[in-house]
Amino acid sequence: MSKILMCGNEVIGEAAVQAGCRHYFGYPITPQNELTAYMARRMEEVGGVFLQSESELAAINMVLGASACGARAMTSSSSPGISLKQEGISYIAGMELPAVVVNVMRGGPGLGNIAPSQSDYFQAVKGGGHGDYRLIVLAPSCSQELYDLTALAFDLADTYRNPVMILADGMLGQMMEPVTLKKINSKRVKKPWVLTGAKNRPARMLRSLFLEAGALEKHNEKLQEKYRRIKAKEVRCETYNISRAEVIVVAYGSSARLTKAAVKMAEERGIKAGYIKPITLWPFPEEVFINEKDKDKRYLVVEMNEGQMVEDVERCAGDRKRVSFYGHAGGWIPQVEDIFKRIKKLV
C-alpha cells in the first residue's frame, strides 16, 4: 500500500473516518486545528456529522449525546480545552459510554504556549475529572501509530463502553511524515443499551447518578471490575533489549522517538541500554517493570514535562532509588545527544 504525506492531525482524522466515526464535535484550538478542519471537509464527503460547537463543554456533551444514541463519536482539543472537558469525561466514564477524545498537548499551565509538551499525563492517566474512573490512554509516537491507535481507540471504546483518549502532542499533530492508510476492519460491537426510542422494548436509561443506598458503591465496583479486565487484556508496550540492558529508558509519544535513537547511540558506544515505550499509558505496563527483578537495573524516564510518568515508574520499579528523570516543560524537546549523555551517566 502506498504511503501518503499528511500532518499528524489529519492522520488522526482520516483514521477516525476509516474506523466508522461519523460524528465529530469540536472547538478550535492550536495545535490541533488541522484535525477540526479536516473533519469539517471529510464529514461533508462521507455524509457524516461535523459540528463546530460553541465551546469545549458543549463538544464533549454533544459526544455524550451522540454516543448515547449509538454513534462512534469523537472530539479533539488541546490542553486547556481538555481541562474544560473533565466534567463531561467523568460523566461519560460514569455512564459507561464509548467515546474517543484526542488531546494534542501543548505547553502549560494556563495559556502557556502552543509548543509540544507531555504535561497532561497526570490529567489523562490519573483522572483530571472527579471520581474513580479510568480512561484508556493511548500514546502514539509517529504518524503510523496515530493512524493505527486512533482506529483501535474506537474499538476499545465500544468494547469496554469506556472513553478512550489519544494522548498526542503538538509535534505529532503538526508534523508530516509518510503514513500508510491501511484499510481498517472495525469491530462491530452490539450496543443493546443505546437510546432509540422505547419501541417494542422496555424503556432504557443512561445515567451516572445512583442515589439508592449502596447503588453507587456497586456501580463503582462494576467499573473497577471492568478496569481490571482492561488491565489484564489491553496493556500495550514496546520494549527493546530490556533483559540485557543496564539502563532502561522509559518514554512514550514524541519523547520515545528520541529515546530510541539515543539508545541506539548508546549501544553503538558499547553501553547496554534498552527501552520501554508504553503505548497504553493506562493501563500502564506495570508487569514489564515487575518482571525485571534485577536490582542493578537503572531506569531513566524521559518526558517533555517536569516528571509525571516517572511517578508510575517509581511505583513499579521496586525501588524508586533506581529511577531517574530527565525532562522539562513548556515546549522543551529533548536532544538525542542529551538523552545519550544521561544514559552514560547512569552506567
Add this chain to the structure above:
Amino acid sequence: MSKILMCGNEVIGEAAVQAGCRHYFGYPITPQNELTAYMARRMEEVGGVFLQSESELAAINMVLGASACGARAMTSSSSPGISLKQEGISYIAGMELPAVVVNVMRGGPGLGNIAPSQSDYFQAVKGGGHGDYRLIVLAPSCSQELYDLTALAFDLADTYRNPVMILADGMLGQMMEPVTLKKINSKRVKKPWVLTGAKNRPARMLRSLFLEAGALEKHNEKLQEKYRRIKAKEVRCETYNISRAEVIVVAYGSSARLTKAAVKMAEERGIKAGYIKPITLWPFPEEVFINEKDKDKRYLVVEMNEGQMVEDVERCAGDRKRVSFYGHAGGWIPQVEDIFKRIKKLV
C-alpha cells in the same frame, strides 16, 4: 475559649472570614451548600463581597480577577463543580495567583451521589488541569482542622502565590462537632504584583502565556523551584507510633478519623500498630516513609475511594509489595472494626 457547634461547611466559612477573606464567589452544589449560604450571610455582616456566580467556570475566574487585584479570594464546590474549575485552576497556578479553593468531595464519577467520598485525591494532588502545576492540598479530618487549615490556606496561598485546595468531603462538611473559633493572626504578605492601575509606577501584567522562545520553559523552572521550596518547608503530617509499629495505617481526612480508632483498637489487642495521617496531601510526606527503612513494616492505606493515595504510598514505601489497600468508592465509609480486621490480617 468556648466551643461552638456548627456544621463543617460553616466552619470553613468562618475560618475564611477570620483569615481576612472578603471575596467569595461560588455556585451551589451539595454537599457544600451551607458554606455558600454562610458566606452570603457573613459577607453582608462584615462588608465583604459575596457573589453567587452563574457557574463554576465564572466563579473560579472571578476568584482569578479578585486575586489579581490583591484580595484574599475563595471559592468552593464539590466534585463535578471542581472538575469544571480545572482550566481556571491551571491558569491561576500558571499566573502565580493566590487563591483558596474548597472541594467538599462527593461520590463520583459523573453525577454519582452526594455521599462523602475521597475520590478526587488524584485530581487535587496530581493536577486535574493541564500542565505541570501543583496545588498545595490540605486535608482536614475534623471540624477543628477545617478551621485551622482553612486559615492556614490563605497564608500559604499568599506566601507562595499559589492556589491552595482544602480537600474535605461530605462527611466533614455536613457534620457538626464542637469547634473553637480561635482568633486568627493572618500573615500580611506584601503583593508588589497586584493590579491597581499603573499610577506612578510601570504598568504590570499578569499572565501565564509565554510565547517567546524558551520563556515558558523558564517559567516552568521557576514554578518548579517554588514547588521544591514548598516541599522542603510545608509538609504537614501526623504520625503515631510508627517507629515501633509493625503495621502502619495511612489515611487522611475522614478516613483518618476512623483509622485512629482502629489503631487504638489494635493496640488494645496487643498489635503493634501506628498511623500516618498526611495533612498536606501535596506536598506529600514522602520523608516519613523513606525514613522507615525497616523492611518488615507493612502499610495499610485506607481511602474512601478505589485506591488513589495508595499509589503515592507505593511510590514512597520502598517496595510496593509491602503496601495494601482498603477502600471503596461511592459513599462507602469504612467501619472501625473492619479496618481493625485488616490490620490484624497484616501481622
Add this chain to the structure above:
Amino acid sequence: MKKVFGRTRTLRDTHTHYCPGCGHGIAHRLVAEVIDELGIRERTIGIAPVGCAVLAYYYWDLDICEAPHGRPPAVATGMKSVNPKNIVFTYQGDGDLAAIGFNETIHAANRGENITVIFINNAIYGMTGGQMAPTTLCGQVTATTPSGRNAERYGQPIHVAELLGHLPGVTFSSRVALSDIPNIMKTKQAIKKAFQAQMDGKGFSIVEVLSPCPTYWRKTPVEALKFIKKDMTKIFPLGVFKE
C-alpha cells in the same frame, strides 16, 4: 361510568420524590400526556436535568438520558445528529438552563436545533436547597440572598422566553404557568405546539413554565399558586414570544 381522567401511558405509576404541591409533578404529567396524544412515545428520547427533576427517568416510561448540569441542549444536539427522526426533548430548571447552561441553550436555539425544551422556571434552585436562580424575583429571600435578591448586585431576573424569541433559529417560544386550571390547560397546549414544531422539523421550541416550589418559597402549595398568579406573572408576563 367511564374513566375521564387517569394516568397516561408514558407516566409511570410510582411515587415521586417531589415535595407536596411541587409543580414538577404537574409538568411531568402534561409532557407525558402530550407525548401520548401525539403518539410519539416510541421514538422519543428525554434528557433529564440536574435539578429536582434529576430522577425524571423513574417517572417517564421513555428512553431517557442524563446530562451534566446545564448541558442538556448540547446532549440533545448530539442525539439529534444521530437520528433526526427521534423526538428529543430536554426538561430543565432555571438554574440548569439559565445559569450554568445558558450558553448551551442559546447556541442550540440559535443553531435552530430541532429539539424541544421544557423549561421549569420556579425562580429558585430547588434541588440544592433554595438558592437564588437567574429568575429569582427582586427582593425574594433565598439561601444565598438572605436580604432578598438585590438588583444592584444581581440585576433583574432573566427573561428567557423573550430573549430566545429574538433568535431566528427559535420557531416557538412561549411562557405559561401552572397557576390554575385554565393556565394548566394552556401549558399543555403550548407543550403540544412545541413538540408538534419538532415533528414538523421547524427548529428549536421552548416552553417556559412558571412552576411552584412551595418548599423554598416557604409557602403552602395553595399560596404558591397564588404567588405565581399575583407576583410572578407580573414580572414574567405570559404569552407567546415567537411562533
Add this chain to the structure above:
Amino acid sequence: MKKVFGRTRTLRDTHTHYCPGCGHGIAHRLVAEVIDELGIRERTIGIAPVGCAVLAYYYWDLDICEAPHGRPPAVATGMKSVNPKNIVFTYQGDGDLAAIGFNETIHAANRGENITVIFINNAIYGMTGGQMAPTTLCGQVTATTPSGRNAERYGQPIHVAELLGHLPGVTFSSRVALSDIPNIMKTKQAIKKAFQAQMDGKGFSIVEVLSPCPTYWRKTPVEALKFIKKDMTKIFPLGVFKE
C-alpha cells in the same frame, strides 16, 4: 509645524504581531486614545482575551491581566469587586465573547457589572487560523465551513449588540465599524461613551466593533474594509441599541 497626529501615551511604540491591515491595530489605538483623553490610564485595568489580541499587554501601557478564553467578563467582575474605582475593561473577539464565553458575557451584562467591553467582531477566529465564529456570515467560507456557513446547520450569525441591548443591566450597547474614516471616528466616540458610562457608575457598556481580518477573509486590506461596508453592515446594522 505642529504635530496634529501622533501616538498616544497609552499605546506603546512597538511592532505588533497583527497581519497587515488588521482591525485590531486601529481598535487598540482608539481605546488607548479614549483612555488618555479621559485621563484614566492610572486607574484602568485591561483584560486581554485569548484570540489574536492575546498579546495586548505588549501594546497598551496599562495594568493588564490575562483571562482564560471567554472568561474576561468573569475576571472583570472579580476585579471590580475589589476596587470599584478602578476602570476595568475587557477586549474580546467574537469567538471569545460570543462562543465559549457568551454565558459570562450575558450574566455580567445582566448583573449590570460596571465594566466596559470592547467586542471585536471580525466574523472569524483569527488566532486559530480562520474558523467559523458565531458572527460568521451565512455562506462565508472558513476553515471549518469549507462550503460556507450553512444556516441550516449553524443558524444565523448572532447579533450581540442587539441581544445584550435587551438586558436591563446594560446601559450602553452600540455597533460601530472600522470601515472608513467617519466610522472610525464614530467608533472612537462609542468607545468613549462606553468608558464614560463606567466612570459614571451606570453599569455594563459594550461596543461591538466590526473589524477587518484580511487574512482569513482572504482579501486585501482595502477589499476587507469594503466587505465590511457592503456585506457585513447589511447583516450587522450599525447603531446604538441601548443608551
Add this chain to the structure above:
Amino acid sequence: MREEIIAAGFGGQGVMLIGKILAYAGMLEGKQVTYFPSYGAEVRGGTANSTTIISTAEIPTPISSHPDVLLAMNSPSCKKFGSRLKKGGLLIANTSLIEDVFKRSDLTIMKIPATSLAHDLGNKRSANMIMIGAYLKYKAIVSLKSVEKAFSIFLPGKKDFWDINKKALRLGMEYEGR
C-alpha cells in the same frame, strides 16, 4: 459512655432539630458530640434522618450503623432504621403514624402517639419535642436542663413557641408508653 441516636421521619417533622438539640445538650455537658444529617435529594418527599453521637471518648465517625436509640417519627423510617438498632437498643415510635411497630424481642420499645399528642397540645410541630421528652425519660444521657438550653440556642426568641415546646418535652417525659 457512648450513645448513638438516630432520629428519623419525613421532611418537616423536625428530626434534624432533634439531633441538633441532643448534640448541643451533650456538648453543654462536656461530652464529645457529633451530629450528622441526611441531606440532598433524599430529603425531598422521602425520609429524613439525623444521627447524633454523644460520647466520653473521641468519635471516629458521625455515622452510626447500629444505633443505640431510634426516634422513629413515621413508618418507613421505623422500618428502615429499626432493623439496624443494636441488641438491647431503644426504639421510640410515634404510633400516630406507625401502625405496626417493628418487632424485635431484643429491643426496648416505647410507643407514643407523638403527633396526636402534639395536635392536642395545639402545635403539630411539637411532636419532635415530645419524642425528645420520651427519650429523656428512658435514658439520662443528657439532662432536661441542657436540652432546654440547647433549644433556646437553636430556636431563640420565639417565646410562645418555646412555652409550648417546654410543655411538649414534659408531656413526652410523662407519657407511659410501654
Add this chain to the structure above:
Amino acid sequence: MREEIIAAGFGGQGVMLIGKILAYAGMLEGKQVTYFPSYGAEVRGGTANSTTIISTAEIPTPISSHPDVLLAMNSPSCKKFGSRLKKGGLLIANTSLIEDVFKRSDLTIMKIPATSLAHDLGNKRSANMIMIGAYLKYKAIVSLKSVEKAFSIFLPGKKDFWDINKKALRLGMEYEGR
C-alpha cells in the same frame, strides 16, 4: 544520509510549501522524511519557518537545532536561523530582502535575489520556487523530477501557475549566486 533543511521567511512567502515539496520529493525517492511547520501566533506578522528532514534512517525528531541548509527569504529569519547552521552548512539567501547576509566563514553561502527574479518572471509568489531551484543546484538530495511531481500534488490543477513555477525552479537552478 541525512539532510535537515529549514526554510524561513515571513507569512505569505510560501516557506511552508518549500518544506512540504522537499519532504514529498524525498518520500517519492524512498527516503524517510519529516516536515514540521512553525505555527500559531508566531505566523502572524512575524517569521514563519518549516523544517524538512530527509534521511535514509528513522528520524527521531522533525525539529532541527543545527540544520544543514537554510533557505532564508527575509532578513530576520536569516539572522535567527543562520547562526544555527551546521558547520559547513549551506545558506541560500534571498538578497532581494536581505541586505547584509549573515557572515560565517564556515558556510557555503549563495545569494540570490529571488523576490526580484520572481517579480521579473511575472509572479511574485514564485520566489519560493526559485529558492528550491537554487537549492537543487547545490545539492542533489532530491531530483528536479521529484520536486515537480510533488509540486503537482500540493498545487494540482493550476496549469498557468504551474508553468511559471517550472520556469522559476529552472531560474533558480541556473542562477550563479556565489
Add this chain to the structure above:
Amino acid sequence: MGKVVINPARCKGCKLCIEVCPRNVLVPSSKNNHLGIYVVEPKKVGECTGCSRCAMICPDVAIEVYR
C-alpha cells in the same frame, strides 16, 4: 354525575385539589398513608360533576375521575 378515586399511596396532602374543586367535594381526612401524610378524601360524593379540575391540578396524579 361524577366520581373521583383517590390513591392514598400517591397523595401528598398538598390540598390543591380541595382548593380547585368547584363543588367542595374533597376534604382533608384523618387517615394517613404509609408515609404518615394525612391524605385527602372525597366527602360530598354526590356533588361531584366529574369535571376533573382536581385531577388536573394534582401534582401527584393521585386522582382518577369517572363520569
Add this chain to the structure above:
Amino acid sequence: MGKVVINPARCKGCKLCIEVCPRNVLVPSSKNNHLGIYVVEPKKVGECTGCSRCAMICPDVAIEVYR
C-alpha cells in the same frame, strides 16, 4: 499645508493609507523594511493637507501628521 512622517519600521504595507488619502500623497515604495515589507512613502508631498485621514486608518500607527 501638512506633512506626514511614516515610520518604516512600523509600516506593514497594507496600503489603507493610500486608499483613504484624498490628495493621493502616498504611494507604495520600492524600499523594504527589516521584515522585507515594501513600505509606503509620501510622494506628492506638497499636496498633503495634514487632514490625518491616513493616520487615522493606519492599523500600525506608523504615520505622524504635522500641520
